[in-house]
Amino acid sequence: MNPNEIADSExxxxxxxxxxxxxxxxNTGLSALGITGxxxxxxxxxTNMPNAYVSAGMLGQGKxxxxxxxxxxxxxxxxxxxxxxxxxxxxxxxxxxxSHTPGKIVNxxxxxxxxxxxxxxxxxxxLIKDLQAKAYRFSISWSRIFPSGSGTxxxxxxxxxxxxxxxxxxxxxxxxxxxxxxDLPQGLQDKYNGWQSRExxxxxxxxxxxxxxxxxxxxxxxxxLNEIWTxxxxxxxxxxxxxxxxxxxxxLNQARHHAVLAHGLAVQAIRASGKTDTKVGVxxxxxxxxxxxxxxxxxxxxxxxxxxxxxxxxxxxxxxxYTDAFLSAAGANAPKFTAEDLAIISSPTDMCGINIxxxxxxxxxxxxxxxxxxxxxxxSHPTSTSTWELLAPETIYWGARHAQKLWGVKEIYVTENGxxxxxxxxxxxxxxxxxxxMFLRSYLSQLQRATTEGCPVKGYFYWSLLDNFExxxxxxxxxxxxxxxxxxxxxxxxxxxxxxxAMAAANALL
Numbered sequence: 001m002n003p004n005e006i007a008d009s010e011x012x013x014x015x016x017x018x019x020x021x022x023x024x025x026x027n028t029g030l031s032a033l034g035i036t037g038x039x040x041x042x043x044x045x046x047t048n049m050p051n052a053y054v055s056a057g058m059l060g061q062g063k064x065x066x067x068x069x070x071x072x073x074x075x076x077x078x079x080x081x082x083x084x085x086x087x088x089x090x091x092x093x094x095x096x097x098x099s100h101t102p103g104k105i106v107n108x109x110x111x112x113x114x115x116x117x118x119x120x121x122x123x124x125x126x127l128i129k130d131l132q133a134k135a136y137r138f139s140i141s142w143s144r145i146f147p148s149g150s151g152t153x154x155x156x157x158x159x160x161x162x163x164x165x166x167x168x169x170x171x172x173x174x175x176x177x178x179x180x181x182x183d184l185p186q187g188l189q190d191k192y193n194g195w196q197s198r199e200x201x202x203x204x205x206x207x208x209x210x211x212x213x214x215x216x217x218x219x220x221x222x223x224x225l226n227e228i229w230t231x232x233x234x235x236x237x238x239x240x241x242x243x244x245x246x247x248x249x250x251x252l253n254q255a256r257h258h259a260v261l262a263h264g265l266a267v268q269a270i271r272a273s274g275k276t277d278t279k280v281g282v283x284x285x286x287x288x289x290x291x292x293x294x295x296x297x298x299x300x301x302x303x304x305x306x307x308x309x310x311x312x313x314x315x316x317x318x319x320x321x322y323t324d325a326f327l328s329a330a331g332a333n334a335p336k337f338t339a340e341d342l343a344i345i346s347s348p349t350d351m352c353g354i355n356i357x358x359x360x361x362x363x364x365x366x367x368x369x370x371x372x373x374x375x376x377x378x379x380s381h382p383t384s385t386s387t388w389e390l391l392a393p394e395t396i397y398w399g400a401r402h403a404q405k406l407w408g409v410k411e412i413y414v415t416e417n418g419x420x421x422x423x424x425x426x427x428x429x430x431x432x433x434x435x436x437x438m439f440l441r442s443y444l445s446q447l448q449r450a451t452t453e454g455c456p457v458k459g460y461f462y463w464s465l466l467d468n469f470e471x472x473x474x475x476x477x478x479x480x481x482x483x484x485x486x487x488x489x490x491x492x493x494x495x496x497x498x499x500x501x502a503m504a505a506a507n508a509l510l
Contacts, residue, residue, distance in 0.1 A: 063508035064448045071174070071459025072504035073135030074128060074481065075416055077181035077226070079111045080468040082141060084118035088156035091147025093183035094194065094235075095471075098242035109474030115466050116489055118160065125167050127482055127491060128465060132504035135174040137415060137461045138164070139181035139226065142207055148187030150203045158214060165218050175219045176413075176461070178283060179208050179266065181226040182235070182242070182471075189243050195236065195255040196247070201262035209269030216274035223283040223353050223415065224266040225259065229313050230285060232256045240472050250333040256312050257335035263317060264344035271347075283353030283415040284314050287360035288399045290392060292375050297365035301372035305363045306402045308370070318407035320346030325370075351458070352407075353415030354399050356443070358390040384439070386420040386477055391439070397446035400455045411458050417443060418463030418479040420470075423494065431483050431494040440499060441509065448509050462500060466491060 079095045099110035117124055128136050142149065144157035168175045184194050192199045212222060234241035237252050247255060263282050270280045289305035291298035307315055311326035320342045327334050366373035382391045396417060403409045419439040423431050444460070451457050467484035470477040475486055481497040484490075503510050 063506060063510060064445065065508045066448060067451050068507070069458075070451070070507055071135045071413070072131075072500075072507070073133050073137055073174075073176065073459060073461040074131065074465040075137035075461040075463050076117070076465050076468065077139040077178070077183075078141040078144070079114070079181070079183040080464075080470070081115040081117040081466060083112060083114040083116040085110075085112045087118065088144075088160065089147060089154040090141065090157060091143035091149075091154075092186040093141070093143045094186055094189050094242040095183050097186055097189075098244055101244070104244065105472055106474040106476050109469065109476075111469045113489075114469045115484055117466075120489070121164050122167055124465065124491070125164075125171055125173065127493075128168075128173055129171045130493075131481065131497060131501045133173065133500075134504070135176055135459060135461070136168055136465075137176040137178060137223075139178040139183075140211060141183055142180060142204075143183065143185040143187075145211065146185065146203075146207055149185035149191075149200075150188075150206060153210060161215065165215060169218060174221070176221040176223070176415075177211070177215065177219050178223040178226050178415075179211060180204065180224065180262075182231045184243070194243060195232065195258050195262075196251060198258055198261065201258045201265055204262040205265035205269040208266035209273040212270040212274030212278060216270075216278045220275075220278055221351070222270055222274070222278065222280045224263045224270075224280065226283045226415075227285045227355055228256070228259045228263070228282075229287065232259055248333075249330070253312070253330055253333055253335040257337055257341070260313065260317055260345045261341055264347045267347040267349060268344065279350035279411075281349040281351035281353055281411075282314075282317060283355060283413075284310075284317075285355040285357070285416075286310060286314055286399050286403065288356070288395050288402065289361050289363045289372070290359045290394055290398055292362040292364045295365075298363065301363045301365040302398065303402060303406060304370070305361070305372045305374075306398075307406050309360055314352075314403075314407070316342070316345055318346065318352075318409075351411040351413060352403055352409045353413045354403060355416035355463075356396045356399050356414055357417065358388065359392045359395040359398075384420045384435075385422055386473075389420065391442075393442040393446045395446075396443045397450045400447070400450045400457050401453075404455050410456055412456055413458055414447065414460045416461060416463040420477045420479050423467070423478040423483055425483070425492075429492065431492065433494045433496050436494070436496040437499045440496060440503075444503070444509050 085096060095111060099105050102108055140161055145153055147154055165175050188194055188200050188203060194200055232255055235243055236245055236247050236255050239246045267280050270278060287309040289302045289309060291302040308323055308325055311323045316322050362375040363372040364375060377390060383389050396414060400412050403412055419436045421433045421436050423433055425431060447457060447460060462481060464479050466482050467478040467480035469475060481494055481500055483492040483494055
C-alpha cells in the first residue's frame with residue numbers, strides 16, 4: 001500500500017473517536033453486521049490498534065481485523081469421526097464399551113463408522129482447505145497406537161497418523177495434535193480402573209513421549225488432554241459419559257488429581273522426546289465467570305470466581321497448587337498428593353487451549369468471604385439446540401482475558417467453539433444455518449475485541465469440521481460446518497461454511 005493510502009487510513013482511525021455513534025457505525029460498516037448496540041466494540045477502538053490493520057484498509061470496509069498471522073482452523077476428535085473401530089489393529093476404548101452398552105447413547109448409536117474419516121481423510125483435508133483454514137486440530141486414538149494402553153506400539157495405527165499429517169502439510173494446513181480426547185484404552189480401565197490410578201497417568205506419559213518422538217519433526221503443537229473437567233465430572237461423577245461410573249467425592253478428587261498429573265508427566269515426556277521447537281499445552285473447557293456488567297468491582301469478582309471454580313483444573317496446572325478454598329471445602333475428601341506431584345502438574349507450557357461454549361455463571365461483587373455472588377440464569381436465557389449450551393458471546397472474551405490476567409498465559413488458542421443447530425436440508429439440498437452464522441459473528445466479535453485489547457489469542461478452531469458422533473447424544477446433535485448424511489456419508493457445506501471461509505480469507509470479522 002502506498003504512503004498516501006496509509007495516511008488516509010490513519011486519518012480515518014484518528015477521526016473515529018470524535019464521531020457520534022451513528023456516524024461511526026456508518027463509516028466502519030458495523031451497522032450492516034447488526035451489532036450497533038455493542039458498546040464494547042467502541043471501547044476497543046480506543047486502544048492501540050496495530051498499524052497493520054490501518055494500512056490494510058480494513059476500517060472503511062465493514063471489517064474488524066484479527067492480528068496478522070492469526071490462525072483459522074477447525075477441530076475434530078478421533079472417536080467422533082474416525083470410525084474404522086476394528087481396522088488395522090486398533091484396540092477398544094472405554095467409548096467403544098460404553099456406546100455398545102444398551103441405553104447409554106441416544107438411539108443406541110456408536111462410533112464404529114462415525115464419519116469414516118479413517119478412510120476418507122484425504123477428502124476431508126480438501127474440505128478444510130476449501131474453508132481457507134490454515135490449521136486442523138485432531139486427536140490421536142491412544143488405543144490405535146497402543147491397543148491395550150501400553151506395551152508394543154501398533155505400526156499400522158502410527159502409519160495412519162503419519163499419512164494424515166503428511167496430507168495436511170502437503171495442502172499447507174498446520175497440524176495441531178491432541179493426545180487424549182476421552183477415548184481411554186479399555187485395557188487401562190480394566191487393569192487399573194483408569195484415572196483412579198496413578199499408573200494410568202504414567203502410561204499416558206509414555207504414550208505422549210512416543211507420539212512426540214514419532215511426529216514432532218512435522219507436528220509442532222501438541223495438546224496433552226482435552227477437557228479434563230468433562231471426562232472427569234461426566235464420566236466419573238454423573239456417569240453419563242464413559243466409563244459411566246459414579247465415584248465417591250474422595251475417589252473423584254483423586255481421579256481428577258491423576259488426570260492433571262498425567263498432563264504434567266506428558267509435558268515432561270514431550271520435552272524429553274520431541275524436537276526442541278515443539279510447543280505443548282493443555283486444552284481445557286475453562287469455567288468462565290462473567291461480570292454481570294462491567295464495573296471494576298464485578299470484573300474483579302469474576303476473576304476471583306474463575307480462579308476458584310477452576311481450582312482442580314487450570315488453576316492447579318497453572319499455579320502448581322490447589323487453592324485454600326478448594327482444599328478446605330474438600331476436607332477429608334481432598335486428593336492425596338505430594339509437593340513433587342504439584343511441581344510436575346505445573347510443568348511450564350508454551351500455550352494454553354481454551355474450549356468456549358457456555359459461561360459457568362454471571363457474578364457480581366459481594367461483601368462475603370468468597371468476594372463474589374452468583375447471579376442465576378433466567379429460565380428464558382437463550383440456548384442452542386443443546387440445552388446445556390447457554391449463549392453468552394462475551395464468554396470467549398472473558399475466557400481469554402481471565403487466562404491472561406490470572407495466569408499470565410502468553411499464547412492462547414480457542415481450541416473449540418461451536419454451536420448446535422437443527423440444520424435441516426432444504427428442497428435444493430442446502431442448509432441455511434443462519435443461527436450458526438449469527439453465533440459465529442457474535443462470538444468472534446468478542447474474540448476480536450480481546451485481540452484488539454492486546455490479549456495474546458493466536459488462533460481459533462471452530463468445533464467442528466463435520467457433524468459427528470456427539471457422545472451421549474449420538475448423531476442427533478449437529479455442530480459441523482459440513483452436514484453429514486449418515487446413510488451415504490456425503491458431506492454438504494452449510495451456509496456457515498461459506499461465512500467461515502470468507503472470514504478466514506479476510507482474516508477479519510465480516
